[in-house]
Amino acid sequence: MSDDSWAVAVDLQESTTPSLQVRFVKETNASPKTAENGGSRKSWNQADLAEQSLLNKLIRRSLVRNRNQVEVLQRDPASPLYSVKTFEELRLKPELLNGVYDMGFNRPSRIQENALPMMLAQPPQNLIAQSQSGTGKTAAFSLAMLSHVNLENKWTQCLCISPTYELALQIGQVIEQMGKFCPDVKLAYAIRGNRMERGTKLQEQIVVGTPGTILDWCTKHKLIDPKKITMFVLDEADVMIATQGHRDQSIRIHRLLTEKCQMLLFSATFEDSVWKFAERVVPDPNIIRLKREEETLDTIKQFYVICREKEDKFTSLCNLYGSLTIAQAMIFCRTRKMAAWLSVNLRLEGHQVALLSGEMTVEQRAAVIERFRNGKEKVLVTTNVCSRGIDVEQVSLVVNFDLPVGLDGKADNETYLHRIGRTGRFGRRGFAVNMVDGEKSMDIIHEIEMHFNRTITELDTSNLEEMESLIS
Structure with a gap:
């Protein structure tokens, strides 16, 4: 049928x-x-x-x-x-x-x-x-x-x-x-x-x-x-x-x-x-x-990187991979078009990449997540469809290639929390890196800092010594 x-x-x-x-x-x-x-x-x-809800039912075998x-x-x-x-x-x-x-x-x-x-x-x-x-x-x-x-x-x-x-x-x-x-x-x-x-x-x-x-x-x-x-x-x-x-x-x-x-x-x-x-x-x-557990960011180090355009973001991302020992990473994009572009270029750099976006059926998404969870791909590039409810213990890096923004143009703090919460799971240390491509993006970072009362540190991915000192 x-x-x-x-x-x-x-x-x-x-x-x-x-x-x-x-x-x-x-x-x-x-x-x-x-x-x-x-x-x-x-x-x-x-x-x-x-x-x-259906996605969670499909991927949670136990x-x-x-x-x-x-x-x-x-x-x-x-x-x-x-x-x-x-x-x-x-x-x-x-x-x-x-x-x-x-x-x-x-x-x-x-x-x-x-x-x-x-x-x-x-x-x-x-x-x-x-x-x-x-x-x-x-x-x-x-x-x-x-x-x-x-x-x-x-x-x-x-x-x-x-x-x-x-x-x-x-x-x-x-x-x-x-x-x-x-x-x-x-x-x-x-x-x-x-x-x-x-x-x-x-x-x-x-x-x-x-x-x-x-x-x-x-x-x-x-x-x-x-x-x-x-x-x-x-x-x-x-x-x-x-x-x-x-x-x-x-x-x-x-x-x-x-x-x-x-x-x-x-x-x-x-x-x-x-x-x-x-x-x-x-x-x-x-x-x-x-009973509500306090959402904690204690185990997640947060950074932002100044970039001009998507090519700069991509270069910074590659620099991160060159200096960090990364088990697995999740990278969030605003649109399917950007996610597709990024996944293609990461594959050209030799990375094992899975792509997750909303035109897939729920069953297809569950299969992609299962492969990522089993370590068959080390990088998951996704839009917001994957920001909630998925625990993969070995994720050590979350990258906001595009910052989460609401329809009002302001920071979407809830989505930001769900996104970076994919790392630092179960008390493990994790890193969240935000790509900033202009004054508007910088304003979003400041809004997020004020909302969570946390400082997000600037990171120069071209300076290897600085990265090692900040991330260690």
């Missing part, structure tokens, strides 16, 4: 998880829209949130090391705080416990320790949880849905909504893997293009999909009786409310459910807009959130 084709829903009886019956059809894979060469910052952020402390706010402060250190303590069905171990989970992650007892509690408890990709969040609510299913009831009991069909598929794959020893549990994907016969009722106990299609299945097509839904999971809430239409569709789905339905909401970030949305959707919740 081609990427842009449509198909009729099928039952995949022979798949990698043959015991769990799945209804699935893939939706059109549209090309990602970016603002690398212009366009709306708002629309770029909307696409970026969803694509970045749980990430999370140093954040978890803060638990209980609905009933008098209730004893219950957490688990082993999956056996949850008293799961043997088939589910086998599925958990088969997926490679040996012990609960930090978010799972605290969230699973609440999600599995009787009577049911509502939950709002902050959790980033790679922390075991998806496995946690997948386990909750699989545990929640009453096999005697041949109707949909658990609804899980996700902002994009790619993310929905990722969730479904986790449910399939974890439920591989549960032959009577059925899963359906509510994504556009999955055509179902009107008037029939789904017998799949778990439905995962996007808000628009799930809303249609509940209202227009009557495939799901929302009054029979007993667990509602809303994943990637921050992405959801940043995507046009999804916020309102999610609220409309929520209104169809009964007050007894258990509500579980997850988000990687909790800005005010997310909190307001969460409070509207999840009544009387328990809350799990990450």
Whole structure:
């Protein structure tokens, strides 16, 4: 089936998880829209949130090391705080416990320790949880849905909504893997293009999909009786409310459910807009959130280099490589055109270079990052698509070939922090070098210095002795 084709829903009886019956059809894979060469910052952020979330899911094969402390706010402060250190303590069905171990989970992650007892509690408890990709969040609510299913009831009991069909598929794959020893549990994907016969009722106990299609299945097509839904999971809430239409569709789905339905909401970030949305959707919740770690630049030495044009920037970059012992480097450019020019010239100098930009599919980007992480390329040239959420321990140098600037022409401090934060990971020493090509760029450097209350030191890359003294 081609990427842009449509198909009729099928039952995949022979798949990698043959015991769990799945209804699935893939939706059109549209090309990602970016603002690398212009366009709306708002629309770029909307696409970026969803694509970045999927990218993280694709590249994180195992749980990430999370140093954040978890803060638990209980609905009933008098209730004893219950957490688990082993999956056996949850008293799961043997088939589910086998599925958990088969997926490679040996012990609960930090978010799972605290969230699973609440999600599995009787009577049911509502939950709002902050959790980033790679922390075991998806496995946690997948386990909750699989545990929640009453096999005697041949109707949909658990609804899980996700902002994009790619993310929905990722969730479904986790449910399939974890439920591989549960032959009577059925899963359906509510994504556009999955055509179902009107008037029939789904017998799949778990439905995962996007808000628009799930809303249609509940209202227009009557495939799901929302009054029979007993667990509602809303994943990637921050992405959801940043995507046009999804916020309102999610609220409309929520209104169809009964007050007894258990509500579980997850988000990687909790800005005010997310909190307001969460409070509207999840009544009387328990809350799990990450205690904010202070963003630290203590292990990163920051420099700027005065240049006239891109050729001077390139010469300075080559001088850096001639004087530094660099494990791996990430170089950020403003546009795809500049990133392509730079990667070609670096290859001509004999460097192993990977190029990452927004016209690639998410899967292609994940493959590039995987190669870089494995050391097959030593230099990653990229636009902003790679500034967030990717930890490569061996990155020792970040270069802002173009400084991050907002639509207002001022320094984009958040992007700057995310960019240079790719080095100095896990307490290692790192270097950030900023290329300055005029008075406007120098003003940006001063704005960044004031924002972070840090001095960025001038570096003359043509003076080897000075570089050695500053960088050592």
